[in-house]
Amino acid sequence: MRLRMRVAAVCVLATGFVSGQDAAKAGxxxxxxxxxxxxxxxxxxxxxxxxxxxxxxxxxxxxxxxAYGVFGNGPTAEPKEIQVLGAPGWVGxxxxxxxxxxxxxASLDQMYGPMLRSLLEERFQLKxxxxxxxxxxxxxxxxxxxxxxxxxxxxxxxxxxxxxPPPPPRPGxxxxxxxxxxxxxxxxxxxxxxxxxxxxxxxxxxxxxSRVNLKRAVVDKTGLQGQFDIHLEFAPVExxxxxxxxxxxxxxxxxxxxxxxxxxxxxxxxxxDHVEKPSAN
Numbered sequence: 001m002r003l004r005m006r007v008a009a010v011c012v013l014a015t016g017f018v019s020g021q022d023a024a025k026a027g028x029x030x031x032x033x034x035x036x037x038x039x040x041x042x043x044x045x046x047x048x049x050x051x052x053x054x055x056x057x058x059x060x061x062x063x064x065x066x067a068y069g070v071f072g073n074g075p076t077a078e079p080k081e082i083q084v085l086g087a088p089g090w091v092g093x094x095x096x097x098x099x100x101x102x103x104x105x106a107s108l109d110q111m112y113g114p115m116l117r118s119l120l121e122e123r124f125q126l127k128x129x130x131x132x133x134x135x136x137x138x139x140x141x142x143x144x145x146x147x148x149x150x151x152x153x154x155x156x157x158x159x160x161x162x163x164x165p166p167p168p169p170r171p172g173x174x175x176x177x178x179x180x181x182x183x184x185x186x187x188x189x190x191x192x193x194x195x196x197x198x199x200x201x202x203x204x205x206x207x208x209x210s211r212v213n214l215k216r217a218v219v220d221k222t223g224l225q226g227q228f229d230i231h232l233e234f235a236p237v238e239x240x241x242x243x244x245x246x247x248x249x250x251x252x253x254x255x256x257x258x259x260x261x262x263x264x265x266x267x268x269x270x271x272x273d274h275v276e277k278p279s280a281n
Contacts, residue, residue: 064272
């Protein structure tokens with residue numbers, strides 16, 4: 001999951017035990033939001049924890065994408081990030097730490113969905129609406145030489161259920177990989193994407209559309225069904241330094257047998273009408 005987010009603040013929203021559904025309606029019982037003053041890496045957060053929303057070094061734009069995009073319609077096997085328009089620059093540059101606990105039991109999809117939306121609207125005074133706009137996109141298709149994708153071996157990953165997450169692995173033992181999980185990291189002047197059990201729709205709509213900073217939506221037009229394991233190495237899309245790695249466009253063709261083509265199409269976007277930095281109290 002891509003998360004980028006220190007103003008000391010505590011907000012008591014509810015007391016006593018409530019059900020998961022009621023907790024989602026009530027919001028978080030206690031929420032601390034602090035501007036991040038350190039030199040943490042932009043674009044990374046803590047792994048999700050059952051019963052608690054705890055993220056570091058995260059930009060508000062990423063919280064918006066999680067709350068209204070990835071978790072905008074409940075748990076889904078095809079998550080997507082939605083482009084955020086109309087926001088001031090600090091929404092994408094200022095980083096925050098957030099530590100919030102619900103009053104009762106709440107699942108991860110409730111915390112990252114309706115409860116996070118309430119937190120953004122109350123503490124950041126966020127007002128936002130959805131639009132569909134005709135914008136430039138990339139179509140993801142199979143390259144002329146055919147797909148080079150490797151299908152996910154049966155039993156090599158487990159389907160994630162955010163409403164009922166599996167218990168953490170015992171100390172010293174590796175946990176089972178979650179189907180659909182992916183990571184992106186920068187090492188030695190190149191970007192590396194690794195994923196397991198990923199559908200082409202999720203690869204296009206989540207990984208390529210936002211996490212590699214293409215600044216365009218990517219639409220799956222491959223026609224490929226099922227799950228795949230991904231390993232991709234390419235030069236950074238922006239701020240490229242001396243690197244022997246190929247461009248993303250070349251890497252997709254050479255390593256995965258896929259290509260990106262310029263296109264135009266209707267894309268759902270999130271438009272920020274108002275947002276404020278949270279005040280210290």
